[in-house]
Amino acid sequence: MICAGRVVIVTGAGRGLGRAHALEFARQGAHVVVNDLGVQLDGSGGDDQPAERVAEEVRALGGKAEVHGADVSDWEQARELVDFAVERFGRLDVLVNNAGVVRDRMFVNLSEAEWDQVISVHLKGHAATLRHAAQHWRDRSKAGERVAARVINTTSGAGLFGSVGQTNYAAAKAGIAALTLNTAAELARYGVTVNAIAPSARTRMTEEVFAEMMARPDDGFDAMAPENVSPLVVWLGSAESGDVTGRVFEVQGGEITVATGWGRGPSRDAGRRWQPEEIGPAVRDLLAEAPTPEPVYGT
Incomplete structure (x- = not known):
């Protein structure tokens, strides 16, 4: 119960990695705000049922859960999500930025809309929620409270090393890595x-990119299960x-690796x-x- 009583927002928590994170936080005693739009992989549609199902799973584990359908790429809706967590649970302790979409295309065929959508959901979606959470924590710190807040962003190997056919996604994820470094330096005082x-796991977003790694084992350890992350x-x-x-960790199966990033050579x-x-x-x-x-x- 290492997160007993802590209040957590998990974005994109209706399926895949976000769902696994929400359930593990619940097992560890946290109160969880499940954020998800329930859209298709390409960002179309919308359904509140995936988030509601995860919230029910959290409650079945004995945890407290609330659902909020904010579009994290919208600055105002991201603020409403943070405010909602504070209103329902009294404060916010942890922000897990996980929501994302993909528009995979070779760069020479990439449209402006496909670029904008991926950058907006991934990079702006991380920045918007973090901006409003940071203000909440700064205000608490300036009021004299001892804050122990945590942010976990989701970058990717594509953002660290590049990925053929995913230039928009790779650029967004590289931006998230830089966002992580910079905000870690600025927010430490609070x-x-x-x-x-940078996870590798079986999700809707990765099943085509890592098709050869996605097969479930007949028995033994499933290294691509989202729950491993x-x-x-x-x-x-x-x-x-x-x-x-200010650290980036690659994680797959039972392996955790510290990514060392750019350095002066x-x-x-x-x-x-x-x-x-x-x-x-x-x-x-x-x-x-x-x-x-x-x-x-891919090379």
Whole structure:
């Protein structure tokens, strides 16, 4: 019960990873606000039943659950979601940003609408909820309260390494990684930690991209089950994780990996302005000394 009494918002919690997170938080004693629009994978339609079913599952585990159908890509609705959690439970302790959509397309065929939709739901949807949650926590901190708030964002291997046919998704997820680093630095003074996960699991969004990995085993450990990701998310949402912030964790099956991200590599300083004809040899020397980049998914 490492999250006993903590109030948690999980976005995109009607299915897949979000549902698994909500249920694990409930098992660990948290009160959960289940946020989901119930849309199809392409963002069309809408149905409140997936979120309601998850809320019932939370209650069946002995937890408290409320449902809110905010569109997290809408700045005002994201504020309403945070306000709803505070009104129903008295405060907010944890924000799990999980909601997302995909519009996979080779970049040369990508439409403006497909770019905007993915950036909006993933990147803006993370930023909007976090912005309003951060204000709530700042206000509590300035009022003299000791805050132990947690944010868990959802990036992706596509955002860390790239993924062929997913330029919009990869760009959004890379932005989420940067959002995580920056807000972790800014919000630490208020008692807030911000981390991100890059999960690999069987969901509607990944079944085509990782088709060869999606088969369920006949017996034994199912490494692609969404439930494998949730224990890390719940621990990051606990008070115990207060010394961990600004980190990105890859997680698949039973494996957790710390992603080290961009770092400064070899350099050359001419001590003066470089001449164009000098650049080629210098750059090639630097690249020969630098680590080989991780390959882009799909290459």
